[in-house]
Amino acid sequence: MEKDKDQKYEELKRYSENLSHELLTPLAVIRTKAELLLQSEHLTKSDLVHIDGILKTVARLSHLNKGLILLTKIKNDQFIDRENINVVEVISDSIELMEDRIRHMDISIRIEKDKNLQIHSNLNLLSILFNNLIKNACVHNVENGYVKISLQEDGIIIENSGLPNEKNDESLFNRFNSDDDRLDSLGLGLSIVKSICDKLDFQIKYSSRDTIHTIQLLLR
Amino acid sequence: MKILFIEDDRELVKSLMFYFSEQGFNCEKARTYEEGEAKVFNYNYDCVILDIGLPDGSGLHLLQSIRATKNDVGVIILSANSNLDNKIEALDLGADDYLTKPFHLSELNSRIKSIIRRKKQSGSSSIQFDEVDINTDAKEVKVNGELIHLTKKEYDLLLYFYYNRNKVVTKSSIAEHLWGDFMDQNDSFDSVYSHLKNLKKKIKDKGGQDYIRSMYGVGYIFKMD
Numbered sequence: 021m022e023k024d025k026d027q028k029y030e031e032l033k034r035y036s037e038n039l040s041h042e043l044l045t046p047l048a049v050i051r052t053k054a055e056l057l058l059q060s061e062h063l064t065k066s067d068l069v070h071i072d073g074i075l076k077t078v079a080r081l082s083h084l085n086k087g088l089i090l091l092t093k094i095k096n097d098q099f100i101d102r103e104n105i106n107v108v109e110v111i112s113d114s115i116e117l118m119e120d121r122i123r124h125m126d127i128s129i130r131i132e133k134d135k136n137l138q139i140h141s142n143l144n145l146l147s148i149l150f151n152n153l154i155k156n157a158c159v160h161n162v163e164n165g166y167v168k169i170s171l172q173e174d175g176i177i178i179e180n181s182g183l184p185n186e187k188n189d190e191s192l193f194n195r196f197n198s199d200d201d202r203l204d205s206l207g208l209g210l211s212i213v214k215s216i217c218d219k220l221d222f223q224i225k226y227s228s229r230d231t232i233h234t235i236q237l238l239l240r
Numbered sequence: 241m242k243i244l245f246i247e248d249d250r251e252l253v254k255s256l257m258f259y260f261s262e263q264g265f266n267c268e269k270a271r272t273y274e275e276g277e278a279k280v281f282n283y284n285y286d287c288v289i290l291d292i293g294l295p296d297g298s299g300l301h302l303l304q305s306i307r308a309t310k311n312d313v314g315v316i317i318l319s320a321n322s323n324l325d326n327k328i329e330a331l332d333l334g335a336d337d338y339l340t341k342p343f344h345l346s347e348l349n350s351r352i353k354s355i356i357r358r359k360k361q362s363g364s365s366s367i368q369f370d371e372v373d374i375n376t377d378a379k380e381v382k383v384n385g386e387l388i389h390l391t392k393k394e395y396d397l398l399l400y401f402y403y404n405r406n407k408v409v410t411k412s413s414i415a416e417h418l419w420g421d422f423m424d425q426n427d428s429f430d431s432v433y434s435h436l437k438n439l440k441k442k443i444k445d446k447g448g449q450d451y452i453r454s455m456y457g458v459g460y461i462f463k464m465d
Contacts, residue, residue: 044320045249048342052255055345058408058458059262065456072410072458079412082342086421117419120431144324 037096040089047085051078087208090148094215099142107137107171110146114154121158128166137171139239141220149216152209153178153235160233176237185228241356242266242284246276246299247291247318256289259345260352273297280306280313286356287314289348292321292330300333307334314355318343344413350403367402369464371448374399383446393418394439401452401462410459436460 054074057063063071093099108131115122115129122129139146157167157180165181217224223238241264245256248271260267268283270276273296280288280302288306292299303315316337317330327338336355339348357376365377373382379395381388390398400417401409414432440452453461 041320044341045252049249049251049255051342052252052259052345055410056255056259058410059259068456068458075410075412075458078342083421120434124430124434 037089037092040085040092043085044082047078047082051075051082054078084208087212091208091212091215094145094212094219097219099145099219101142102140103143104138104140105143105146107139107146107176108135110143111150111154111169113147114150117151118155118158125158125161126164127158127161130166130168132168132170134171134173137173137176145216145220149213149220152213156209157233157235162231175239178235178237180233181231182233184230185233241286242268243287243289243352244268244270244276244279244283244285245289246270246273246280246294246302247289248272248293248295249291255345256348260349263349265352273299273302277302277305280310285313286359287316287352289316289318289352290335291318292326293319300330303330303333303335312359314352314359316348316351316355344410344416346400346404346407346409346413347417349407350400350417353403354399367399369402372443374402383443383448386446388442388446390439390442391435393435394442397435397439401460405462405464408455408459408461411457413459 054071058068058071058075111131121127154167157178160182161167161180162182168177168179170177170179214224216222217237221240223240225236225238227234227236243260243265245253245267247253247256247269250271253269253271257267257269268279268285270279273294276288276290276294279285290299290303294302299317303317306313306315311334314336315334316339317335318339318341319326319330320341330338336358337351339351365375367374367376371384373385375381376399379392381390381395381398396418397414400414411432414436418432418435436452440450444450451462451464453463455461
């Protein structure tokens with residue numbers, strides 16, 4: 021009985037993994053068809069708006085699907101190499117990805133304390149983790165705001181200015197939990213963060229006080 | 241220019257054949273490993289677009305056998321797997337480029353054209369049109385003989401537009417071209433606009449034409465006669 025259940029679970033798992041990959045070609049078909057329509061010469065403005073709607077939806081679906089594939093890979097231990105990593109280097113790369121928004125919103129970025137902090141970890145996972153955290157800290161920020169990153173032997177704290185948050189609890193890390201008006205951006209990102217922390221044995225905590233939001237990563 | 245699509249999805253092949261025939265390419269298709277192999281070895285192509293997951297074999301294996309005898313043909317791998325290891329393996333086996341599904345037609349187009357340019361190039365590294373002169377070695381752009389200083393993103397954007405000239409290029413394809421797929425649409429669209437505005441201004445300041453038109457928020461078109 022127990023074995024039967026395990027086997028069914030394994031089958032289900034494999035099925036959903038394959039499904040994510042199987043979706044990529046149909047997504048490519050829909051995207052290319054919509055892009056072909058877009059090249060047609062006599063489109064009205066409303067035709068263009070409809071095609072744009074298809075393209076945006078394909079992009080959302082494809083983004084979600086990529087996130088699910090990544091989550092599965094993390095859960096299946098496909099990132100196992102460990103090496104000594106200079107944390108500041110990884111964080112700097114993540115900041116660079118957001119440089120346009122940082123300039124646009126005039127956000128100031130500060131990195132404090134132990135700038136030589138090294139941790140023994142998986143580079144891929146660590147980059148994805150910081151890409152997501154830094155991105156959230158920048159996107160959910162305000163004009164002339166700040167992001168402060170403080171590095172210490174036992175943990176990393178990322179603090180940012182923003183709007184007050186009503187839901188101050190762990191549900192932030194559940195899959196598909198997202199502000200309604202920014203459906204594209206959050207959702208999967210934080211559950212990816214959570215599963216990376218689980219894999220790397222980091223403890224992650226979120227808290228907010230008025231307009232200040234804090235993510236605390238405890239390295240164990 | 242002759243290109244071959246080796247891809248088993250009927251609808252995807254139809255899209256590709258249609259789009260690239262309109263771009264002036266002489267296009268052929270193969271829907272299996274066996275058919276693809278026969279065509280690659282019996283005819284000459286400038287570029288082969290090769291899917292990894294073919295019904296009767298792996299595209300990577302076919303790539304290996306192409307590279308055993310043919311080095312002049314450009315090969316772009318299409319994959320339904322964004323696995324980094326896969327990409328490295330494909331490039332190691334001699335692929336010129338690697339693209340993950342679902343790709344944008346304008347992205348594939350710019351990759352094909354840039355590979356063909358690289359392969360055909362005999363000394364000339366310059367793209368010229370009207371008053372614009374792009375030096376692809378030095379990554380320098382001149383307008384009416386005067387150098388304009390572009391950031392890396394502005395330069396990439398100009399080249400992307402040039403390869404996709406007279407076609408509608410969507411904002412999301414531009415965003416993905418410049419930042420990869422990490423950024424999602426809401427986050428990157430303001431940035432696309434500001435890079436574009438700067439590029440337009442720099443060309444115009446040296447007396448260049450206004451090539452870029454907006455298409456009702458969907459994308460842009462780089463108009464050339």
